[in-house]
Amino acid sequence: MGFFLRKNGRKRPAVSGRGQLRRTVSILIVCALSVLLSSAAGSTQEHETHHHTHHSMQLDTAGMVMNENADQLPRGCPRLSGEHEITVRAGKEFARPGTMFAYDRSEWRFEPCTKLAVTLINTDSVRHQWMLHGLPRYIYPQGMFTLEVAGKGQRTSTFILPPGDKTYLVHCDVPQHMEKGMKAQLKAGAGDGDLPSIPGVTGPRLRDPYALAWNGWTHGVGVLFGIVGALFVGRRLRLFL
Amino acid sequence: MRLRGLLFFFFFSGLVLGAPFLVPRAWLPRPIQDLVYQYIGEESYQKPPPSREISPVSVEPFCLDRHADWRKPQTIEGVAIEASPVCDPDNPAEIAAFVKGTNNIALHTLMETRLTPNTVVKENDRDGDGDPDEIHIRLEVVELNGHSPDDPAPFPAYAIAPGVQPGLWVFAPKSSGMATENFESEWAHPTLRAPSPTIRVEQGDTLRVTLENTHYLPHTIHFHGVDHPYIDATGEGNDGVPIASEMPISPGESRTYEMTPRQTGTMFYHCHVQPHVHILMGLQGMFVIEDNRPNNWLQTLNIGAGRVRSVSAAVRASYDREFDLHYQDIDPALNNIIQTAGDPRLIAEATNRRYDITDQDPDYFLLNGRSFPYTTRESLIVVAPDERVKLRVLNGGAEGISLHTHGHKVRITHYDGVEHNPAAQITRDVVWISPAQRVDLLLNTTDDGLHNYGPGVWLLHDHKEKAITTDGINPGGNISAIVYQDYLDTSGRPKTQGMDWAPFFTKEYYQKKLPIWAGLEDFGLLGEASARSLPLSYALMLGIGIGLLIGAAFALRRRGARYR
Numbered sequence: 001m002g003f004f005l006r007k008n009g010r011k012r013p014a015v016s017g018r019g020q021l022r023r024t025v026s027i028l029i030v031c032a033l034s035v036l037l038s039s040a041a042g043s044t045q046e047h048e049t050h051h052h053t054h055h056s057m058q059l060d061t062a063g064m065v066m067n068e069n070a071d072q073l074p075r076g077c078p079r080l081s082g083e084h085e086i087t088v089r090a091g092k093e094f095a096r097p098g099t100m101f102a103y104d105r106s107e108w109r110f111e112p113c114t115k116l117a118v119t120l121i122n123t124d125s126v127r128h129q130w131m132l133h134g135l136p137r138y139i140y141p142q143g144m145f146t147l148e149v150a151g152k153g154q155r156t157s158t159f160i161l162p163p164g165d166k167t168y169l170v171h172c173d174v175p176q177h178m179e180k181g182m183k184a185q186l187k188a189g190a191g192d193g194d195l196p197s198i199p200g201v202t203g204p205r206l207r208d209p210y211a212l213a214w215n216g217w218t219h220g221v222g223v224l225f226g227i228v229g230a231l232f233v234g235r236r237l238r239l240f241l
Numbered sequence: 242m243r244l245r246g247l248l249f250f251f252f253f254s255g256l257v258l259g260a261p262f263l264v265p266r267a268w269l270p271r272p273i274q275d276l277v278y279q280y281i282g283e284e285s286y287q288k289p290p291p292s293r294e295i296s297p298v299s300v301e302p303f304c305l306d307r308h309a310d311w312r313k314p315q316t317i318e319g320v321a322i323e324a325s326p327v328c329d330p331d332n333p334a335e336i337a338a339f340v341k342g343t344n345n346i347a348l349h350t351l352m353e354t355r356l357t358p359n360t361v362v363k364e365n366d367r368d369g370d371g372d373p374d375e376i377h378i379r380l381e382v383v384e385l386n387g388h389s390p391d392d393p394a395p396f397p398a399y400a401i402a403p404g405v406q407p408g409l410w411v412f413a414p415k416s417s418g419m420a421t422e423n424f425e426s427e428w429a430h431p432t433l434r435a436p437s438p439t440i441r442v443e444q445g446d447t448l449r450v451t452l453e454n455t456h457y458l459p460h461t462i463h464f465h466g467v468d469h470p471y472i473d474a475t476g477e478g479n480d481g482v483p484i485a486s487e488m489p490i491s492p493g494e495s496r497t498y499e500m501t502p503r504q505t506g507t508m509f510y511h512c513h514v515q516p517h518v519h520i521l522m523g524l525q526g527m528f529v530i531e532d533n534r535p536n537n538w539l540q541t542l543n544i545g546a547g548r549v550r551s552v553s554a555a556v557r558a559s560y561d562r563e564f565d566l567h568y569q570d571i572d573p574a575l576n577n578i579i580q581t582a583g584d585p586r587l588i589a590e591a592t593n594r595r596y597d598i599t600d601q602d603p604d605y606f607l608l609n610g611r612s613f614p615y616t617t618r619e620s621l622i623v624v625a626p627d628e629r630v631k632l633r634v635l636n637g638g639a640e641g642i643s644l645h646t647h648g649h650k651v652r653i654t655h656y657d658g659v660e661h662n663p664a665a666q667i668t669r670d671v672v673w674i675s676p677a678q679r680v681d682l683l684l685n686t687t688d689d690g691l692h693n694y695g696p697g698v699w700l701l702h703d704h705k706e707k708a709i710t711t712d713g714i715n716p717g718g719n720i721s722a723i724v725y726q727d728y729l730d731t732s733g734r735p736k737t738q739g740m741d742w743a744p745f746f747t748k749e750y751y752q753k754k755l756p757i758w759a760g761l762e763d764f765g766l767l768g769e770a771s772a773r774s775l776p777l778s779y780a781l782m783l784g785i786g787i788g789l790l791i792g793a794a795f796a797l798r799r800r801g802a803r804y805r
Contacts, residue, residue: 057352091493098584125495126494133424150357175385176457
């Protein structure tokens with residue numbers, strides 16, 4: 001997982017945003033089942049079996065936090081490898097041309113088993129989220145950690161990364177916000193590759209239909225190599241010496 | 242010499258090709274007879290090709306019965322919610338939240354929805370009549386079936402009919418969390434849908450509507466027909482018209498509109514930025530102002546329009562049921578542009594400058610955001626005999642509609658929210674509704690041969706024939722039905738006794754891959770004719786002919802060389 005050959009388009013990228021989610025769902029379900037069978041923790045079982053609702057959620061007029069976890073050490077983490085705080089700004093002002101919304105950073109790197117306090121500062125007057133996917137579901141129902149700020153303002157919450165090198169998708173799930181640029185990746189350890197269409201990092205799978213602009217240089221190079229090619233072929237066919 | 246060769250060639254090939262015509266017919270083998278007499282007019286019997294075998298396709302069930310408990314009459318947060326016996330009724334917790342206000346209900350009720358505590362804020366009973374008079378609604382702009390840079394499937398997914406997913410923009414109540422049903426799903430959460438919700442307030446209420454523009458293009462709201470000041474108390478534009486009253490609301494920004502409507506009626510709200518595009522993209526909804534009555538708690542938003550399950554005091558006094566019917570038409574040449582690119586500049590260029598609405602040609606016709614058969618999961622007009630039913634109808638499409646009620650004649654009581662002179666009100670079975678127009682209809686289910694001809698499953702549809710199709714495939718479009726309760730099963734399915742509906746619940750039917758009469762037991766006489774197999778003799782003679790031509794051409798070349 002992780003590499004992709006964007007240039008020649010022969011191979012579809014192994015990792016994508018939502019595509020990755022769908023593919024990993026079955027794996028996650030298997031993991032969740034094994035956890036259910038082996039675990040005696042009643043409350044987590046309840047989270048797993050009630051599919052739709054009852055995440056740990058704090059909801060108010062200013063926003064929402066889902067699946068905050070400052071205490072429970074994920075299985076396989078002998079101890080916390082560190083504690084860090086990050087501040088993420090989200091809004092239109094960070095977007096590049098061709099997009100409309102963005103975070104002020106496209107990538108973060110932390111050691112697995114890091115305890116991370118995330119502060120999301122929303123600079124727009126609409127909702128934005130910092131939603132991270134792919135976490136173990138026995139701690140984080142639906143595998144997600146979500147910070148949502150309902151308008152201008154900020155909110156802080158904490159979660160703990162599980163063990164293992166992995167690249168996590170971070171995005172805003174307000175319709176079209178990820179598609180229009182509010183997408184990033186968080187690499188635990190070395191990560192396991194890059195996700196597609198991370199602003200400033202990777203390109204999209206489906207390229208936009210921009211018009212192609214020719215200028216003096218591209219015209220010049222085209223004409224020059226056209227002449228070279230014609231001379232070469234002409235000589236081979238003995239049209240002239 | 243060259244001429245002689247040419248003549249020789251024509252003579253020889255003519256002899257071969259013409260031989261079958263020169264000898265008696267009976268001398269020829271049967272396939273050659275078939276072939277020859279096909280061209281000289283006297284045709285022998287040829288067996289027509291059989292009907293094509295239809296490979297099995299997957300059929301969706303009529304109803305998934307995901308929320309059967311939502312159909313029952315129930316009381317949540319003290320709000321009495323009427324039964325809605327259709328397959329997919331609205332979420333009762335959401336209805337309760339809209340009636341009481343999202344600020345006035347318990348958190349556990351709110352958690353049964355995706356709403357936020359300030360989606361619909363209700364407070365301040367100014368006239369002391371037992372209901373709140375200051376309402377604040379927060380709306381967002383949501384794109385359905387949009388573009389993803391990484392996946393060709395439209396996202397978040399919203400189907401108007403099996404496999405039909407045009408791009409749409411809608412106003413949606415401010416929500417929280419994911420846009421999809423759950424994290425494994427690509428389907429939009431049920432609150433995010435077409436049409437934009439019906440807004441319902443009481444006459445004299447002070448309504449504030451905050452548009453939080455979550456979309457990537459500028460938008461506004463214009464309150465069409467609703468009593469509202471042109472500018473608000475602070476001098477800000479309040480009419481939503483960028484070329485007259487105010488600047489458009491940019492992506493990521495918000496604006497609050499304020500009004501205290503003095504008149505009642507069925508009205509309209511829509512975006513007024515590039516309105517010829519944005520209205521038809523789906524940024525339109527019904528707006529109802531109800532009579533001011535004591536203790537009159539209204540269902541401020543009706544998601545996806547349709548049955549009003551908590552009706553106003555005035556409507557309850559005169560009617561047994563109330564329905565909001567929102568009609569739309571869609572030209573995918575416009576709506577699907579948003580699925581072709583990610584860059585907002587490319588989408589703006591293609592929708593505003595490349596698409597030419599003077600060439601508009603709608604393919605899809607919606608009632609309450611769906612086309613048949615999905616209309617019948619949500620938008621059946623379920624009635625009982627001897628009832629008075631209020632239908633509020635909005636035509637949000639680009640074309641007029643000729644609304645026809647089978648089995649009933651309806652009375653037009655209001656045009657554009659204004660009551661028609663009671664003495665002059667007319668009763669008819671085709672109601673013409675212009676674009677942007679609203680009519681209020683009284684559907685009387687008394688079996689008297691005029692208002693109703695008895696119970697049944699009576700279709701309700703636009704009689705403009707293309708509107709009963711989905712891209713030309715019938716049954717589709719805005720077909721729904723007036724269904725008497727006895728004709729409805731427990732899953733909300735009409736007890737019809739005509740054709741099997743199974744083909745209509747397949748993608749293939751609307752992709753034009755299934756014969757229309759596939760479901761009929763007809764001895765195979767009405768299937769799809771398969772291609773006629775090519776006779777061997779035909780291939781044989783064609784081969785000989787071509788071979789002769791090539792051979793003759795070579796012979797001529799050599800001959801020419803010899804004599805030169």
